[in-house]
């Protein structure tokens with residue numbers, strides 16, 4: 001079978017490692033942010049306390065692509081276990097069009113600050129399981 | 132009593148096994164029951180989300196005859212040699228861990244009055260809410276000269292499984308210089324960019340194996356098609372001289388096909404001794420939905436845009452390809468998105484769960500050639516009585532190779548993500 005392979009990063013296959021998972025997650029986040037926000041390290045935490053029930057509902061839209069286990073496959077990055085303020089910053093950058101992936105702009109542009117905060121809480125609380 | 136199928140007979144002796152004849156549970160009176168018909172992206176997602184999120188408070192049964200599900204999505208990549216058949220086939224075993232009860236049988240009828248789903252063996256499953264997600268049926272009489280008896284000679288491969296493997300075997304056997312005709316379907320049909328991604332993957336497989344003297348003719352009943360500019364640019368760029376698309380003005384209508392001799396006749400031309408003819412016929416909602424009286428004159432099922440509830444029966448929800456979902460296309464992404472709305476609304480009704488306004492989403496990626504993928508998508512909301520597009524996007528013809536490569540990487544990641552969301 002030629003050409004296409006899955007690249008799995010984020011967690012060691014089959015490993016439990018809560019700490020290692022978190023570190024790998026942060027590494028994945030850092031790599032992603034370098035791509036996402038060239039030259040900017042600002043935190044734009046809206047200061048809004050996210051509503052977990054709302055976050056759980058909205059997250060169902062995200063997990064059509066992004067895996068809740070924190071596994072990254074090919075071009076879809078892992079989004080679990082991120083610090084909240086950085087999750088908020090990334091989503092705002094898609095909403096504002098600073099980052100121009102049309103799929104993510106399309107998703108983010110209908111999210112209010114409260115909804116982004118709710119998603120940041122939801123995904124921030126998830127632990128990468130790698131399954 | 133309303134029985135929506137002519138041959139539906141029920142004797143008292145048949146009410147055995149899984150039969151549930153108790154009075155329908157309502158809030159506060161026993162465990163509410165949801166029966167889901169069809170284990171595709173629509174039905175399987177809904178079953179999983181209701182079972183998982185209700186944490187056992189709702190009894191969820193998924194009725195699906197097959198023990199595994201081969202996806203139509205990415206079946207074109209299998210045709211192009213990018214994926215194995217195993218990699219697009221998924222089991223239902225993980226759904227049980229979320230609390231879904233699986234019944235591997237076909238639903239024979241929905242008794243809307245008694246709120247029961249009847250299986251072929253006479254077993255009846257009582258429900259408080261049922262979800263109908265049977266996908267499409269093909270209109271075998273929509274292409275003159277072609278019918279169910281000819282699907283092996285001129286495959287459709289628009290329903291997954293055996294047909295998909297057959298089409299690949301037939302494609303692999305096309306000699307260099309052979310003529311392929313793809314008959315595209317009229318609107319509305321499953322996966323608007325699907326026929327054109329398929330043409331791209333056929334051309335890729337031919338080119339890859341040095342069969343560049345082959346020619347693929349697309350006979351289309353439509354004046355235009357999804358991502359047309361992108362596909363046509365891609366065909367010229369990657370497969371020069373190998374693909375010719377003909378709309379109704381340039382072929383004057385499909386007149387007939389002759390499976391025995393491999394002939395396709397249009398108003399203007401006759402394609403004879405074709406090495407392969409892929410007939411993608413017109414489509415309608417799966418039979419169980421039509422028999423239950425859920426479809427209208429279009430052959431598809433109208434739904435309430437704020438919930439995916441059937442417009443004809445408040446106890447039934449219809450999902451995915453079987454529906455008339457306004458501006459949303461018939462895609463697995465759309466079916467999965469609709470399922471989450473229905474799951475939440477049903478939990479709201481049966482469990483008093485907190486609900487939020489419906490929001491829907493879709494993206495369809497298509498691979499044209501290695502590292503050259505395009506996408507189209509949008510977000511949707513209930514508006515003016517239908518599911519209306521709020522914002523849409525489509526790839527551009529002047530994108531960089533890097534963007535196209537990234538788009539394909541997203542496509543692969545999306546596939547892994549959605550099958551995990553549906554079956555994982």
Ligand SMILES: Cc1cc2nc3c(=O)[nH]c(=O)nc-3n(C[C@H](O)[C@H](O)[C@H](O)COP(=O)(O)OP(=O)(O)OC[C@H]3O[C@@H](n4cnc5c(N)ncnc54)[C@H](O)[C@@H]3O)c2cc1C
Nearest residue numbers: 169171172173203204238265266322451452461462463464
């Ligand atoms: C070539 C091709 C490429 C595609 N590519 C993409 C793509 O890239 N992206 C995308 O999003 N979509 C794509 N699609 C579309 C996608 O496959 C469909 O939109 C999707 O499968 C619809 O899901 P569904 O749940 O409505 O129906 P289905 O997937 O058809 O599932 C219906 C299920 O119901 C079962 N069933 C039917 N009748 C009964 C009954 N009476 N009792 C019990 N069970 C029953 C069937 O066995 C089946 O498993 C593609 C389609 C094709 C043909």
